[in-house]
Amino acid sequence: MHILGIDSSTTEMSIAVSRAGQNNAGFADKTVHIEYKAQERFMTQIIPLIDSVLKKTGIEIKSLDYYCVNRGPGDFTATRIGLSVIKTLAMIFKKPVYAIECGEVLTQQAAFLNAEKISLKIKKGFRVFVVPVIDVKRKEVFFSLYDVSINEKAHCTGKIIKAGNCFFTAKISGDILCSSADFISKLQEFFNAAYKKGFLNEKHALFFCGSAFEAYKHLIKDIKWAKNSLLFPGQVFYPQAEYLNQCALYRIAKKQKGDENIKPYYVRDFAPFKKT
Amino acid sequence: MSSILNKDKDKKKNTIILGIETSCDDTCAAVVENGQKILSNVIASQHEIHEKYGGVVPEIASRRHIEIIDIIISEAIIQAKISLESIDAVSVSNRPGLVGSLLAGVGAAKAISYALKIPLIAVNHLKAHLFSNFLINPDMGGGFIGLIVSGGHTSLYSVDSKWNIREIGHTLDDAAGEAFDKIARFLGLGYPGGPVIDSLAKTGDSKKIELPFPMIDSNDFNFSFSGLKTALIYKTKKEPGLLDRENIADLVASFQASIVKVLFEKTFKACAQAGYKKILVSGGVAANSSLREAFTAKAESEDVKLFIPPVKLCMDNAAMVACLGHYDYIQKRYSEISVDVYSRSDI
Structure with missing residues (x-):
C-alpha cells in the first residue's frame, strides 16, 4: 500500500512516496523523499519531481492507493499548487485524499526527529507537547498545542513509541493567530489556560518548532510553564512530505475516510476593500 | 497552418x-x-x-x-x-x-x-x-480581423490566410468590459456591469446625453475607455439630475453606444485597410446585444462577413x-x- 504526499505550503516543497509497514499499522517502512527550494518554480517542477520520486520508488502512479497534502496554514499560492495537483490525481484515479494541517505535520516531524529524547521523557512519566509556531506573513504568527504522548498501543506493536516508526499526535488546543509583537504574551496566556485545564502540570515537556520559532527562542525560555520544561534537541522549521505521509497513514490505520472538497487552511478571511 | x-x-x-x-x-x-x-x-x-x-x-x-x-x-x-x-x-x-x-x-x-x-x-x-468561432464555423478559414473584447482585454488582431496572428491594437487603459463594470458600480447597478447596462440601455435614448467617442479618429487601432468613464462621472457631477431614475437609462445607453461605436468603427476600418472581408468578434462583451446589432448592421452595409459566436462561447x-x-x-x-x-x- 503506497501513499503520495505533497507539501508545498512553505518556501520549500517536498514530495514523498511511502509504503505502509506492518499491515497498515500506521507508519511507513519505506519512504522516498525529494525536496525543492525555489518557490517561484513550484508549478514548473511539481510533476517532474513526482515522476522522479515514483521512479525511485519503482511504482506506477496508477498503483498508488492514497494521496495526501499539506493544506496549511502557509503560503496561499504555494499551498494551492500542491492542492490542485493532488486533488486532480485523486479525482482521476478515484483514490482517497487526506488533507493535513501544517501544525500536525510539523508536530509529527519534530517528534520523529527527536524520538529518543521524547521517548525518554514519556517513559519518565512526562506528558510531551509540541507547539508548532508558523509564520503566516503580515507580521502574524499561528500556533497550536499538540500532545505526542498519547498511548496508542493497538497501533504501535506494544510500545508507546517506537523510534523509526511514528508518533500519534492529537491537537488538544490552539489555532491561535496573533501579531508577532503579541506572540510571547499570547503564548503565556495560552499556557495559563492550558494549565487550568490540566494539560500542563509539573511533569510536562514542551517542544517548539515551525518557521517562526527561531526568532522567539530566547524569549520562550522565560515564559512561565515553559521554564525548565523545554526540549531543544533538533531544529524543525519547515514541514516535510514524509511526515505528512506519516500523518495520513495514521488516519488510514484508524480507518478514517479521506477528505472531500478539500481546500487550503486560510488563517484569515480575505477582505480586499470596501464597496465603493 | x-x-x-x-x-x-x-x-x-x-x-x-x-x-x-x-x-x-x-x-x-x-x-x-x-x-x-x-x-x-x-x-x-x-x-x-x-x-x-x-x-x-x-x-x-x-x-x-x-x-x-x-x-x-x-x-x-x-x-x-x-x-x-x-x-x-x-x-x-x-x-x-x-x-x-x-x-x-x-x-x-x-x-x-x-x-x-x-x-x-x-x-x-x-x-x-x-x-x-471554429466551434460553430469550422470552415471560416483565415484572412480576417478579430476583435476580442472582454472584462480584461480589448484588442484587435489581423489574422492572415495562413493564420499568422498579429496584434494591431489594444486598449491603452481599461478594457471595454472593465469600463462597463466600473460605470455600473458608480451608478449602483450591480455586477457584472455589461449585462445590467445592456438591458437598462434598451429602455433609454442613446442620443439624449452627449458623451465622447474616445480615440475614434486616432490613426492607430488602439482604444481607451478610461477617459469615457471619467467624462460620464464629471457630467453627472455637473448635472446631478442625470442620476435620477428617469435619466439613468439614457445615460447608460449613451455610454454603451459610445463604446460600441468606437469598437465597430475601428474594427471595420482595420478590415478595410487590410483588404479582408471577414470580421470575428469574441470575448464577454461580444454578448452585448447592442454591439451584436451594430456590428451586424455595419457588416451588411459594408458587405463584410461577420462571425460572432453564440453568447456562451x-x-x-x-x-x-x-x-x-x-x-x-x-x-x-x-x-x-x-x-x-x-x-x-x-x-
Missing part, C-alpha cells in the same frame, strides 16, 4: 480534447471532439461572489478555483459521456490571466496529462477566443480552449510538463 484548418481528408480517428480554463473568475472545463463537436462545456461562474466588490478580486477567484477545479473537470467528463482513456490530450489556458487563477487550472491539467500519459497543450487564452469557456488544443494536437505542438503560467503574453 491553413492546410490543417481546412478539412483533413486523411483523418483517421476522432480526437477528444479536454479543455480547462481558469484565467479569470470562471472555472471551466469542456470536452470537444475533432475541434468542433462540443460534448460538454461546464462553466462555474463566480459572479455572485465578486458582485459585492463590483469587480473580480484575484485572491477570492483563486480560492474559489481551487475548491471546485476537480469537481468541474469531473463534471465535464461525466457530461461528455466519455471514458478517461478516450481523451487524447488536455489543453489549458496558461496565459494571459490572473496568475493565482491560472495556477489552479494548469496544476490540474498537468496532473491529468501525467496521470493519463497524454500530451499537455498550454494555450493562449486570447488565441482561444479567436478559435471559439463568447464568454470565457473551456470549449474554445479544447478547440484550439485540437489544432495544436494534430500538429503535435505539445507543451513541456514544466510549462509555467504568465500574467501577460503576446498572442
Whole structure:
C-alpha cells in the first residue's frame, strides 16, 4: 500500500512516496523523499519531481492507493499548487485524499526527529507537547498545542513509541493567530489556560518548532510553564512530505475516510476593500 | 497552418480534447471532439461572489478555483459521456490571466496529462477566443480581423490566410468590459456591469446625453475607455439630475453606444485597410446585444462577413480552449510538463 504526499505550503516543497509497514499499522517502512527550494518554480517542477520520486520508488502512479497534502496554514499560492495537483490525481484515479494541517505535520516531524529524547521523557512519566509556531506573513504568527504522548498501543506493536516508526499526535488546543509583537504574551496566556485545564502540570515537556520559532527562542525560555520544561534537541522549521505521509497513514490505520472538497487552511478571511 | 484548418481528408480517428480554463473568475472545463463537436462545456461562474466588490478580486477567484477545479473537470467528463482513456490530450489556458487563477487550472491539467500519459497543450487564452468561432464555423478559414473584447482585454488582431496572428491594437487603459463594470458600480447597478447596462440601455435614448467617442479618429487601432468613464462621472457631477431614475437609462445607453461605436468603427476600418472581408468578434462583451446589432448592421452595409459566436462561447469557456488544443494536437505542438503560467503574453 503506497501513499503520495505533497507539501508545498512553505518556501520549500517536498514530495514523498511511502509504503505502509506492518499491515497498515500506521507508519511507513519505506519512504522516498525529494525536496525543492525555489518557490517561484513550484508549478514548473511539481510533476517532474513526482515522476522522479515514483521512479525511485519503482511504482506506477496508477498503483498508488492514497494521496495526501499539506493544506496549511502557509503560503496561499504555494499551498494551492500542491492542492490542485493532488486533488486532480485523486479525482482521476478515484483514490482517497487526506488533507493535513501544517501544525500536525510539523508536530509529527519534530517528534520523529527527536524520538529518543521524547521517548525518554514519556517513559519518565512526562506528558510531551509540541507547539508548532508558523509564520503566516503580515507580521502574524499561528500556533497550536499538540500532545505526542498519547498511548496508542493497538497501533504501535506494544510500545508507546517506537523510534523509526511514528508518533500519534492529537491537537488538544490552539489555532491561535496573533501579531508577532503579541506572540510571547499570547503564548503565556495560552499556557495559563492550558494549565487550568490540566494539560500542563509539573511533569510536562514542551517542544517548539515551525518557521517562526527561531526568532522567539530566547524569549520562550522565560515564559512561565515553559521554564525548565523545554526540549531543544533538533531544529524543525519547515514541514516535510514524509511526515505528512506519516500523518495520513495514521488516519488510514484508524480507518478514517479521506477528505472531500478539500481546500487550503486560510488563517484569515480575505477582505480586499470596501464597496465603493 | 491553413492546410490543417481546412478539412483533413486523411483523418483517421476522432480526437477528444479536454479543455480547462481558469484565467479569470470562471472555472471551466469542456470536452470537444475533432475541434468542433462540443460534448460538454461546464462553466462555474463566480459572479455572485465578486458582485459585492463590483469587480473580480484575484485572491477570492483563486480560492474559489481551487475548491471546485476537480469537481468541474469531473463534471465535464461525466457530461461528455466519455471514458478517461478516450481523451487524447488536455489543453489549458496558461496565459494571459490572473496568475493565482491560472495556477489552479494548469496544476490540474498537468496532473491529468501525467496521470493519463497524454500530451499537455498550454494555450493562449486570447488565441482561444479567436478559435471559439471554429466551434460553430469550422470552415471560416483565415484572412480576417478579430476583435476580442472582454472584462480584461480589448484588442484587435489581423489574422492572415495562413493564420499568422498579429496584434494591431489594444486598449491603452481599461478594457471595454472593465469600463462597463466600473460605470455600473458608480451608478449602483450591480455586477457584472455589461449585462445590467445592456438591458437598462434598451429602455433609454442613446442620443439624449452627449458623451465622447474616445480615440475614434486616432490613426492607430488602439482604444481607451478610461477617459469615457471619467467624462460620464464629471457630467453627472455637473448635472446631478442625470442620476435620477428617469435619466439613468439614457445615460447608460449613451455610454454603451459610445463604446460600441468606437469598437465597430475601428474594427471595420482595420478590415478595410487590410483588404479582408471577414470580421470575428469574441470575448464577454461580444454578448452585448447592442454591439451584436451594430456590428451586424455595419457588416451588411459594408458587405463584410461577420462571425460572432453564440453568447456562451463568447464568454470565457473551456470549449474554445479544447478547440484550439485540437489544432495544436494534430500538429503535435505539445507543451513541456514544466510549462509555467504568465500574467501577460503576446498572442
